[in-house]
Amino acid sequence: MNVVSSMIGSGISFLSLEYLAFLLAAALVRYLCPERARTAVLLAFSWLFYAAWNPVCLLFLIFTTGTTYFTGRYVRRRSVRAALFLCIAANLGVLFFCKYWGMFFPGIFEQRLLPVGISFYTLQALGYVVDCWREGKAAKASAQASSGQNSSVQDGGKKSGADGPRFLTYALFVSFFPGILSGPIERGRNMLPQFEKPCNFSFDNLRNGLLIMTWGYFLKMVLADRIAIVVNRVYANPESVPGTLVVLAVLLYSVQIYCDFAGYSAIAIGSARVLGFRVMQNFTAPYLSASVAEFWRHWHISLSTWFRDYLYISLGGNRRGTGRKYLNILIVFAVSGLWHGAGFTFLFWGFLHGIYQVAGYLQKPIRDALAQRLHIDRTRGSHRALQILVTFLLVSFAWIFFRADSFSRAVQIIRCMEGAEIWSLTDGSLIALGLDTMNWVLLAAGLVFLFVRDLCVRRGISIRVQLQKQGIWLRWLLYIGAVLLILVCGIWGPGYDASTFIYSQF
C-alpha cells in the first residue's frame, strides 16, 4: 500500500523496479484472466499507470479518448468534415492550452498542468479520427460509385460505416501504458486488431520482449546517461571548456538523444511484446543515413510517418507542384519542431531540418552534374560513408538548437566550438568532464557496439535472432552479462533522476 501511495504523483518510471513489477503484474493478470476481460484489465492497468503520474490528468486522457472515439464512429458513418475539424480543434486546443499557452501568451495566465504524454496520445487519437473520416469518405465514394445516381449519399455512408472497435478496446489503444508516455505513436489499424483478439501467453514473446527491453536499458542507462554527464557539463558552461571538447559534446549529444529515445522506445516495444503485442519500430539506425530526408525515414519513425500521413499529405504533399512541395516540407518540419517543445529553439530546429531537405532537393541537380563531371562513383561505400558523415554533422548542428535552453545559449555553444585544440583530447581535459578513464573506455566500447548493431540493422540482420540460434550456455552467458553490465555499469542510483527521458518532456 505504501509503495502504491508513494507512486501516486511521482509516476512509475521505466527505469524503476516498480515498473518491472508493474509490467509483470499486468502480464500475469492479463494472461490469467478470462479472454473477454483482458481488454478491461489492461485498460485498468493503463489508467492506473497514467494516474500514478497525476490522477487529475487522467481526465484529459479520458476526454481525448471519448471525443475521438465518438467522433470516429460518427465520421466513419457520415464522413462529415465539420465534425472532424471540431474534434481536431478541441483536442489541439487542449494540447495548446496545456503545452503552448505560456509560450504564446506569457504572463497572461500561468498554466502549470501538463499531462504527461499529451503530445503523443493526442496525435495517436487524432490519427485514428482522420483514418475513420478517410474510411468513411472512401466508403461514401465507393457507395456512390456502386449504387449509381439513385442511392442517397447518406444511406451509402450508413451502410459503409462499420461500428469500429468497442470503446474499451479503443480506450486501451489510446492509453496502452507501454506507449502512453512517449510513444511510439501507433496506428489503429496495427493495434486495434491485436487488442480485439489478444494472443495467449508465449515464451517467445516473453523472451523477445525482455531482450528488447534489455537493449533499451543498455542504450539509456549505459550509454545515454553516461554521455549526459559530459554533455550537461559542457552545455552548462561551454566557455570553460576547450573548443574541441565542445565539438565533442555537440556530437555526443546526437548520440545521447538517440540512445535516450531509442532506449525508451525499445523498453516500450519490449514491454508491449511481453504483454503479447507487436508495436511498430521507432528507430532503424538513423545515423547511418546518407541524407537528411533518409534520416527522417529512420528517426522517430512513428512521428515522422504520422506527419507524413496526416499533415504532409493533407497539405497536398508533392502533388501540387515543386514549390508547394517545398513549402509543405517547411511547414511539416516547423510543426514537428513545435510539437517537440514549446520554445522557439525547437521551432527553429524543425525549420532547419526543413531547410536541409529543401536545400538537398535544390542542390541535387548540381550534385548530380558534379558527380558526373568528376567521375565520382556514387555507389561506392566510401562515397556513402562521406554522405553519412555530412548528414551526421548537419543533424548534430541542428541538435544544438534542440538542446540549448535559448537561442543565445545555442549561439554561445557554436562560438565556443572555435579553436581546434586537439590536444585537449589527450591532456586530461576529457577526464575533467565528469567521466574517468574507465568510463570513457566503456563508453567508447558501447558506441562501437551500437555502430556494429546499427550496421546489422541496416543489413537486415537481427542480433537478437542470431543470438537465439546459439547454444544455451552462450546465450545465457550473454544474457546474464548484459544484465550485469546494465546494473553495474549503468548510471543510476543516488543523485540520478530516473524520470528524465529526454522525450518525456515533450
Added chain:
Amino acid sequence: MRIRKTGQKIQKVLLAVLFLLLLAGCLYLADRLVERKDSREKNGDYFAVAPKADVLLLGSSHMINGINPAVLYENFGIASYNLGGHGNVLPVTYWEFVNALDYGTPKYVVIDTYLLEKDYQYLDVMTDAESDADRSAAIDQLHEVMDAFPYGKNKRAALSDLISNPSLRREFTFDFIRYHSRWSSLEREDYEGVFGEPCGESILGAQLRYEVDPGVSLYPRVDPSEKFEEATVGKTYLRRILDLCREKDIFPILVQVPFAENEDLQRIANSAQDIADEYGIPFLNMNYVENIINPETDQQSQTHLNALGAAKASAWLGAVLSSEVGVPDRRGEAGYELWEAAVRKYHQQIVANILNPEDLYAELMTLNFNDVSTIIFINNDSVAFYDESLRKLIKNLSGTDGIDVMAGTKLGYCLIHDPVTDTNEETKGTVPLENIKTSFGTVNFTTLENYDLLSVGENTDENQLDYVNNGKIDVQILVYDPASGEKIGHLYFRDGGLVRG
C-alpha cells in the same frame, strides 16, 4: 501430442527458473564485488566476538581513533570492541548500540560524549547550519556504520529514525544501489573480499592514525562548572542509550577522549557531567587529567588522536576500567584468540608504519612504540634542527633535551635508541659515541672534518650513513629488528623531514 507439449512447457519453466537462479547468483557476487568493504572490514569481526566482548566502545571518530582495544587487552586483558563510527552523532550511536545488542550483551559500555551539542535527528535533513556536503558525508558515514549489519527489524527502525527520505533509506536496504558505480575504481581488496572477509587496517573496530599534526592549537582550560546547558537531540539520545543500558543491566561509562579542544567544546563536554550525575554513573573527562597525552605530538589533527595518543588514552582508560570499574582480565583464557591476534596485528601495523611513514613526524611518533631499535641521524646543516615539533618528538624518544643543545652547534646529531638493552645514547657536541652496546651490535659514531661516521658491528670503517647516494639528505633513520638484530630499514628524509627521500 499433448503430453509432449506439456513436457516442453515444464522444461521451459525449469530452464527459466534455473536461469533466474544463475542470474541471482551472479548479481549476488556482483553486489559483493562492488560493495564498499570498510563497514565489513571495521565491524565484521564484531559478529564473531560479540558474545565474548565484556566492553563495547561507542561513539564518534574520537572513539575509533582514540581508544585501541589491542592496548586494552595487551595491558589489562580487557576484551573490548570499538563500535565507534566516523561522524557518529548520538542518535546514530544509539541505533548502532541497539543493532549490536542483537549479537551479544556486553557487561560495560564506554560512550564517547563528543557531538553532544548536535540538535538534529535526520542525517539527510540536519539543520540550516550544515551544508549539503555535510549531509552527504553523514549519509556516507552512516553506510560505514550500518552496511555490515544484516537487514532486520532494528536496522529498519534505525533507518526510519535517522533518515527522513524513504528513497535514501532504500539504498541502505540494497546498498548495491549506491555502490554499483564503484565498478571503475575496484581494487585488489574488493576482489579478495568477494569470497572472504576484507582485510584492512581496523583493529577490533579501532582505526589508528599514523600521522602527526605539528600545528595543533592549544587552548586554556575552562572551569568544569562552565557548561553547555541547552537541551539537544544529542542529549536526548544519550539518555536513551543510558536507559537501554539500565534495561539490559549494562554498566555505562561516559568518556571524553582527550584532544586539544577549544573552550566551546570543553563546555559541551562538561555538560555530560550533568547526565552522568542524573544516572549516577562515571564520566571520565580525560581532558581534565594531566599529561595523558601531549597534544603537540599525539594528535593526528586538531581534534583527533594519532596512534601514540590512542595508546596513551587507552592505557589510561584501561587502568581505570581494570582497577576502578573491575572489568575482568581475560588474558590466558580460552576463546579470546581474536584479541590476541589483534594485538599481533597492532604491532605489525606499527612496524609497517615505521618502515613506510607518511613523513618524519610520523616516523618519530611510531618509533615511540619501541617495537624496533633505531639510530636517528640528523645532518649538521639540516633544517630539522629548527623544527620545534620534530625536536619534541626526538626528545620523547631520547628522554633528554640533547637535541636542543645540538641544534645550535652546526654539528651532526645521532641518537641510538634500543628498547631491548634500554639504551638511549645521543651525541653531545663533538664527543664521539664509542662502543655503545645494543641488541643489534656495537655502535660507534664520530664527527669527522667533512662527514660523520656511523658504524654498527665489528667493521668500524664501514659507514652506515649513506653519503654516496643520499649525501644531501637531512635525516637518516636506521631501523633494526629487536628480536634478530637485523637491519630492516634505512629511511631518508629531505627538507627537514617533510618529504621522504
